[in-house]
Amino acid sequence: MKKQSIKVSLLIIICLGAFVLLGLYNDGKVSAVDKNVYKDIKLFNEVYDMVKKNYVDEINSTTLIQGAINGMIKSLDPHSSIMTPDLYKELEVETQGHFGGIGIEITLLKDILTVVSAIEDTPAFVAGIKSGDQIIRIDGKSTKDITIMEAVKQLRGPKDTKVTITIMRENMPTPKDITLTRAIIQVKSVKVKNIEDHIGYIRIASFQEKTADDLRKALKEVSEKLNPMNGLVLDLRNDPGGLLTQAIEVSDVFLKSGIIVSTRGRVKAMDSKAMAKDDGNEPTCPIVVLVNEGTASAAEIVAGALQDNGRALIVGAQTFGKASVQTVIPLEDGSALKLTTGRYYTPKGRSIQAEGIKPDIVVKYIKPADDAEDTAWWEDRIREKDLKGHIKPAKEDGTKIDESQNKDVKDSSDLAHDNQLKTAVDILKSWDIMKKKLNN
DSSP: HHHHHHHHHHHHHHHHHHHHHHHHHTOOOOOOOHHHHHHHHHHHHHHHHHHHHSSSSSSOOHHHHHHHHHHHHHHOOOEEEEEEEHHHHHHHHHHEEEEEOOOOOEETTTEEEEEEEEEETHHHHHHHOTTTTTEEEETTTEOTTOOOHHHHHHOSSTTOOEEEEEEEEETOOOEEEEEOOOOOOOOOEEEEETTTTTTTEEEOBBBBTHHHHHHHHHHHHHHHHHHOOOOEEEEEOOOBBBHHHHHHHHHHHHHSSSSEEEEEEEEGGGGEEEOOOOOHHHHOOOEEEEEEETOTTHHHHHHHHHHHHTTTTEEEEEEOOEEEEEEEOOOOTTTEEEEEEEEEETTTTTOOOTTOOOEEEEEOOOOTTOOOOGGGGGGGGOOOGTTOOOHHHHHBTTTTTOOGGGOOOOOOSTTTOOHHHHHHHHOOOHHHHHHHHHHO
């Protein structure tokens, strides 16, 4: 997504929001609503005045108001947040695929700063930071009550500077300090390699501005080398997601027609539906998509689109389950509001929020016997449903779904000695053999 198009889209979003507010203003029911709002505002003013006058130390008004805003946004869901001007700039840089830091995805799990995944080939990944690790201190300072944005600010920094994180892991007797040297994190969005018997492998690590273009190049490269390519493994494991526009474009690379994804919000004008178009160069070979509990957001959109359109077989473990849409709205002071504005649905109208994509074939990851590390803690990876205040799943008509009916599939994943990848390759081999047999 280009910066100019982002700004235009956000301007439209802001205008739509203003239109809705003006529409509500003329609603006959607004007077009753206003009374409750004014009552709450009066209470806020009373508390603000008491704190301002009586708190043990003199406190800046801006600090109080900023704290109130942060508290309001924090009460919504784990993905809405206020970004300072610096963090907003970092977000824009991050979508381009490079930034200074240690290379981890983090969240708040039961109010504890927790690692979702370590990005491949980064300082955190090399140091052995794993999903589920709790970060209890950063440079000796407690992370209790820290926000995601504050943690990001502390963990990121210039190349070659150091940061020490203190982690706790299940079955770890005492906290462990790990000192990491920050690097320029250049996330290579798409990786490609050839596997035996004319089977290609493409991994998408995250969805950035050029992911779809990189995917097209990778497909051309592997197709020319294999010639013919009898099968393709699309690996979306531990892909935390990224840009919605890129998820749609990536899905369209494999689909000739059909719905890719639909989004629905409380404001009807925000509803949308993305459709695939026939470009005439979509791959025709069988596809197996590998997923696991680290597959989230934009990656789940792709998996759901290919699954519901019957274009690929989904193999692995149940995915993370983040099916909410965040809109980034710039504010006057250079900061920005990242606000959850809708849910997305798969082509068949499924909401996977707090549930995830369920594989067609569940394959539990088997840890290699020569890896002596105790992996019992790994059996219960973090998912969207574990996050405090997560958005509830809902049907396309807005009806809420009972989460207690969502059965979880537990699994683990690692790329070394990969039984899940082996299963995918075996399926594609069998597919090709069966096709040849049936044609004889």
